Amino acid sequence: MTPITEVEGRRVTLSNLDKVLYPETGFTKGELVHYYATTADVMLPHLRDRAVSFLRYPDGPDGQVFFTKNVPPGTPDWVTTAEVPRSDGPARMVVVGDLASLVWAANLVAEFHTHQWPVRTPDEADRLIFDLDPGEPASVVECCEAALWLRERLAADGIEAYPKTAGSKGLHLLAAVRGASSRDTSEYAKALAVEAERALPGLVTHRMTKSLRPGKVFVDWSQNAARKTTATPYTLRARAAPLVSAPVTWEEVEGCGAPAELEFLAEDIAPRVREHGDLMAGLLDRERAAPLP
Template sequence: MTPMTEVEGRRVVLSNLEKVLYPATGFTKGELLHYYATTAGALLPHLRDRAVSFLRYPDGPDGQVFFAKNVPPGTPEWVTTAEVPRSEGPSRMVLVQDLASLVWAANLVTEFHTHQWRVQAPEEADRLVLDLDPGPPATVVHCCEVALWLRERLAADGIEAYAKTAGSKGLHLLAAVRGGSSERASEYARSLAVEAERAMPRLVVHRMTRSLRPGKVFVDWSQNAARKTTATPYTLRAREEPLVSAPVTWEEVESCHTPAQLAFLPADMAPRLQDHGDLLSPLFAPAAPLP
């Protein structure tokens, strides 16, 4: 018997609930579904109106991991889809607009990734993202130092930045922006990365070249490109442990001395949401113009 659940009047098929997805911690598929269902209030606004790329890992992070951008076969007819521009021509992608669609997508065992634009206006970037990626032996602690510099620099342009963990090893800075294309957002983000490297040459690199990255923080500005996506806030990541891409306070960024301080698991999220609400909710307020 395949378990079936009813979510807001929709029938959603669930499968393999006992399957252990993260052998390191014994975290099961049932627990993954429970996490997404209970975090939906904070997660859904960040997914709404954004085409979703699914990073699927149906057998856990050690199994096959693959990106699905087009609407997966077997998608229920009640799941919203939209035609979006892609370099190879328009394609149809999924929008996770409601709880039922979230539970259906979570059952595919999914890391959620979204663009920095909404389907209603693909030509306008409404998010700016800087992905701070530490090259070992650098860690998230070094990313925090860079994040604080970038926060000040963005504030000088009237842009308020918010931080979340990548859920892997780095940190993402997000800001709400308006009035510019993805190309303009990318150019602006690149200029910030170059400036950060100039200010902190021993700590920061703005180029992707692998050989430059050990011991430094790569400020990846390229995810502002229209075709690129970034891990959505609150998504679980396909890592050894079920780490969450978790919003963090600037106080937590300032006081980070060990990577463990900014590693969050599903069980951490309900108490954090109770204490802070969605720390990224200001992203939904009116945005600052892109310089």
């Protein structure tokens, strides 16, 4: 029998809760739904008012993995949706704004990915992002070194950066900005990536070319493009273990000496939230959003 649970007055159908999604640890779909439900207080503010793309892995990371951008068939009528612009014409996407919608979406088994702009103002980006991606044998340790340089460079322009793990092998830096288009943020991010490569030539590349990347950190500025989405803070990732894209402190970035120090599983997040609250809360404070120079 398929269980139906009530969440804030909404009836949410759940399925296959005993299915093991992460064989490496035995982490089940029920544990995945529980993780999202108990992380909602810090995760929902980063999802609210943003169209969501779902990277779905209903049979675990080793099964079929696919993106769902349009509203999935069978979406309850109480789940908020919004029309968003696309190069091939407007499309309708899900906006996860409350606990019931988050639990419903968790039942799809998905990573949550969001744009750098809110649905109400698609022409104005309110986020700047750098995706720091290490080329082996480099790791997140080298990403931290690049992140510290970018932090100081952004601060020189009055922009405050917030780090989180990618939940795979890299690091994401996000900042709240205002008064900019996605094209503006892309151009600014690319200029800083080029500057980082010039300042740290043995460590950083701003180009995606595979032959340039071994042992270096690719500072991916391209995710600022209007069409691109990035893993939302606190989302689980489709990896061998239930790793989370977890906000981290700058002290953790500065002190990172081994990749394992910045790997966080679902079970690690509740204690971190109790200790730190939402380390990315500053992103949500419009008063702290900075104009691009």
